Amino acid sequence: MSRFARPHWVEKMSSGMAKPLIGEISAALDTLAATGVAGAIDLSGLPLTATDRAELEVALGSGEVEAKVTAAGTSEIRETGFAGVWWVRHFDAGGRVLAEILEIAFVPQLLGAQGDDIDAAARRLRTELARTPERETGRETVHAD
Amino acid sequence: MQIDETTPNAARSAASGDDRTLGALLAARGVSRRAFLKYSSYLASLLALPASMAPAMAASLAKAQRQSVIWLSFQECTGCTESLTRSLSPTLDDLIFDFISLDYHHTLQAASGHAAEEARMQAMEAHKGKYIVAVDGSVPVKDGGIYSTIAGMSNLDILEETTKDAFAVVAIGSCAAFGGLPLADPNPTGAVPVTELVTDKPVINIPGCPPIPEAMAAVLAHVLTFGILPELDSLGRPKSFYGESVHDRCYRRPFYDRGEFAESFDDEGAKKGWCLYKLGCKGPATSNACATVKWNGGTSFPIEAGHPCLGCSEPGFWDMGGFYRALSVPTGDVARIAAVAAGAGVVAGAAAGALHRATKSAARGKHHTVTVEELEEK
Structure with a gap:
C-alpha cells in the first residue's frame, strides 16, 4: 500500500522504477557483504504504482523469515529471497502503512532487542530474583505449619 | 517553589x-x-531523511529531555489545535505529546486566569533560552494592538x-505564518504575520488552514x-513538507496530463474523478504535503473529496481572486514565459504555479483568468 494513491489505470502502469531500485539494493547488498555496513531504502517516499510494487515483490521474492513486532502499533518484517534484504512495514492502529522500508542488513534493526531495553530487563530480573527467596520462605512456613 | 496542579510540566520538572x-x-x-x-523510522520518512538515520535518531531522542513548548493563540479559530490534537493515530504519532512539555496553551490547559499566566512565566524562567x-x-497591530488581548x-x-528568551518560534497555520483570514482585505485589525514582528529569533512557518499535524x-x-x-x-x-506542489503529488495529476478535466461539480468528469483545475484548483501554485500525508490519520484531503485545492498554505490565499476561478497567471512579461513552459502540458501547471508564486503580490491587482486550452494554445 502506498501513500500515493492514483487512478486504477495508473496503478496498472509500470513506471520502470523497480529496476533502478533493484540496482540500488544490489549495491547496498555488496556493501553489506564487503564491509558489514547496513543500508536502508525508504519506499514510502517513492511514488511507486501498484504494478511497480508488484514487480519489485516478484523480483525480490520471499525468504525464510516473517516476523510481527508490536511496539507503538504493529510492524511486519519479511525476509526477501535475497539474504540480507528485508521488507519492513510499519502500520498504525488502523492498518495504514506509516513507513515502508527495505533494510539491507544482517538483522533488521527493529527485530533485535535494544541495548537500553536489555539493561532495563536485567534490572527487572535482578529485582524479581531478590524477591523470590522471601516468597519461597513464606510458602515453606505454610508447609511447615 | 510550591508545586500544585497548576504548575506547568517544565516548571514542575525543574x-x-x-x-x-x-x-x-x-x-x-x-x-x-x-x-x-x-x-524514528516514521519521522525520517516524513522529513525525507535517509532511512538509515533512524537508529541514530532514536538514540538521540532517547537521550533528549522533554522540549518545553509555550503555545500562544492570537487571532485564530483553534482549527490548528484541532488538527494537531485530533488527527494523530493513537499509537505512533501521539508519541510527540510525550516528547514535549506543553506548558501553556489556552485551549488545552486546565489552569485559567492568573494561574495560567503564571504558568507561562514559570516555563519561560525554567527553560530560558531553550x-x-x-x-x-x-x-x-492597528490602534496599538487593542483588537485582541489576553489577561489585559x-x-x-x-x-x-514570550519570544524574548525563546530558542525558536514556530508560526503554526496560515494566520500566524502569513496573516491568513484576519489579514484579508480590508484587514480591519491591521493583522500581520509573526515573521514581521519576530526578527531576532529563527521563525519556522508551518502554514495551512489547518496545517498538516505531522x-x-x-x-x-x-x-x-x-x-x-x-x-x-x-x-x-x-522543505520536507512544502518542497513540492500539491499538483505534483496529486493522485488526479495523470488526468491533468491527459487533458481530462471536470467542467462542473456534477458533470461526468467530476463523477469520474478527473482533474479539478478548471474548477479553480490551486494545486499547481500551492506547496504542501496534503496530497500524500493527508488529514485525519491519512484518510483524505480536499481534492480526494472532490473539491479543488484552495491554496491555503500560500501567502494571501484569501485574496487570490476567487476559490472557484481557474488558476490565473499575471499579465505582462511573465505570461510569455508561461506560454513557453506551457508547450509541454506536463509542466504547464508547475510553471504557472512557480510564476504565480513569484509574482503574486504585484500581480494581484491585474489578474486575468487563463483556461487550460489557452495555456496549451500559446
Whole structure:
C-alpha cells in the first residue's frame, strides 16, 4: 500500500522504477557483504504504482523469515529471497502503512532487542530474583505449619 | 517553589529536579526503545531523511529531555489545535505529546486566569533560552494592538515578552505564518504575520488552514533529535513538507496530463474523478504535503473529496481572486514565459504555479483568468 494513491489505470502502469531500485539494493547488498555496513531504502517516499510494487515483490521474492513486532502499533518484517534484504512495514492502529522500508542488513534493526531495553530487563530480573527467596520462605512456613 | 496542579510540566520538572531523559521517562511508562526506533523510522520518512538515520535518531531522542513548548493563540479559530490534537493515530504519532512539555496553551490547559499566566512565566524562567514558542493566529497591530488581548495584554506585548528568551518560534497555520483570514482585505485589525514582528529569533512557518499535524509534530521532533531547525524554503517552511506542489503529488495529476478535466461539480468528469483545475484548483501554485500525508490519520484531503485545492498554505490565499476561478497567471512579461513552459502540458501547471508564486503580490491587482486550452494554445 502506498501513500500515493492514483487512478486504477495508473496503478496498472509500470513506471520502470523497480529496476533502478533493484540496482540500488544490489549495491547496498555488496556493501553489506564487503564491509558489514547496513543500508536502508525508504519506499514510502517513492511514488511507486501498484504494478511497480508488484514487480519489485516478484523480483525480490520471499525468504525464510516473517516476523510481527508490536511496539507503538504493529510492524511486519519479511525476509526477501535475497539474504540480507528485508521488507519492513510499519502500520498504525488502523492498518495504514506509516513507513515502508527495505533494510539491507544482517538483522533488521527493529527485530533485535535494544541495548537500553536489555539493561532495563536485567534490572527487572535482578529485582524479581531478590524477591523470590522471601516468597519461597513464606510458602515453606505454610508447609511447615 | 510550591508545586500544585497548576504548575506547568517544565516548571514542575525543574522544581523537582526531574531531569530524566525521554528514554527514562517513557521507559517508566512501558514505552520500549523499539517504539523509539519505529517512531524514528516514521519521522525520517516524513522529513525525507535517509532511512538509515533512524537508529541514530532514536538514540538521540532517547537521550533528549522533554522540549518545553509555550503555545500562544492570537487571532485564530483553534482549527490548528484541532488538527494537531485530533488527527494523530493513537499509537505512533501521539508519541510527540510525550516528547514535549506543553506548558501553556489556552485551549488545552486546565489552569485559567492568573494561574495560567503564571504558568507561562514559570516555563519561560525554567527553560530560558531553550523553550519553543508556537504561535497560531495573526497579530493585530492597528490602534496599538487593542483588537485582541489576553489577561489585559495585547497579543503584540505577549508575543514580545514570550519570544524574548525563546530558542525558536514556530508560526503554526496560515494566520500566524502569513496573516491568513484576519489579514484579508480590508484587514480591519491591521493583522500581520509573526515573521514581521519576530526578527531576532529563527521563525519556522508551518502554514495551512489547518496545517498538516505531522508537519507540526515532525518539526518539533527534528529540533529534539538534532538540536537544530529543519531546512526551510524561501517562505520559511520546512522543505520536507512544502518542497513540492500539491499538483505534483496529486493522485488526479495523470488526468491533468491527459487533458481530462471536470467542467462542473456534477458533470461526468467530476463523477469520474478527473482533474479539478478548471474548477479553480490551486494545486499547481500551492506547496504542501496534503496530497500524500493527508488529514485525519491519512484518510483524505480536499481534492480526494472532490473539491479543488484552495491554496491555503500560500501567502494571501484569501485574496487570490476567487476559490472557484481557474488558476490565473499575471499579465505582462511573465505570461510569455508561461506560454513557453506551457508547450509541454506536463509542466504547464508547475510553471504557472512557480510564476504565480513569484509574482503574486504585484500581480494581484491585474489578474486575468487563463483556461487550460489557452495555456496549451500559446
